Amino acid sequence: MMPLTSQTQLIHFLQQELLIPAESIAMAQRQEEVFPDLLPMVLWQYGLITIEQLEQVFDWLETR
Template identity: 70%
Template sequence: MKTSLKTRLIRFLQEELAIPYDSIAIALRHEEQTPSLLPMVLWQYGLVTLEQLDKIFDWLETA
């Protein structure tokens, strides 16, 4: 995932879905093992709901 896209995704997660940065930081640490899968890592660790995951994927399609 390109850095600018990742930055925009993080901003979306914080501003639109109100996901705390601490939760995002946890996912970012684990994302290094599975690049470009930040949304799935957030979901895997129970940091976003399935509904939020759908919104993230919808956002990524238009980003």
């Protein structure tokens, strides 16, 4: 089994732990083309996650 990329792991966390809909993540990923590596910030900027969820994402990223 191939190891998951960091981006794939992040998406899995967003969907499984924070219950962010796939459609919201896909929309943010389209915006991410303009702002690479800023998926969590794009989700927050567009109101797709709360500031508390953004903090959870940053906490999760710190443990990676």
